[in-house]
Amino acid sequence: MNPPPAWAPLIPLLWIIAWVGASLVYRRMRGKPLIYAKLEGTKYRQTNASGHSHKSWITRLGGARGVLVVQVTADELDIHPFPPFNWFFLPEIYALEYRVPLSSVRSAELRKGFFSKAVDVVMTTLDRGDEKVTLYLAYPEDFLTALGERVTGRPPA
Secondary structure (H helix, E strand, O other), X not given: OOOOOOOOOHHHHHXXXXXXXXXXXXXXXXXXXXXXXXXXXXXXXXXXXXXXXXXXXXXXXXXXXXXXXXXXXXXXXXXXXXXXXXXXXXHHHHOOOEEEEHHHEXXXXXXXXXXXXXXXXXXXXXXXXXXEEEEEOOOHHHHHHHHOHHHHOOOOO
16 A cells, blocks of 8 residues: 555645635635724623524534624624634534624514523524524623614613
């Protein structure tokens, strides 16, 4: 039996480079940013949030652990993974990339678990219709306050 060629160890590296390259080209073609900027006038921002979508059983099992950026301004809600986690088709696979006007956020409810608190956000998107996302935030009450009374049904503090 012959030993593998000297370039054989490069095959996995080339595969990863091709996967990332395809993801970057896809994002460019769809007009999605490769690197996100902080939104102007941010009322709430967390850069290490966790969460999952309720789109399918795969998205409920998967999701993001400590790689989501959640931002709320006076006009919109922005949820996305920070680079390089948005470069591997992960936001598309796990449905964790949203930038919607606050008028599209139908509800946000704090759900207390045994070990943690979660916020269930229901929003309407143009391309996917109604979506539900569960977010695990360090300061969920501040997030709900930033969303406002119209969304949460809670008066401002």
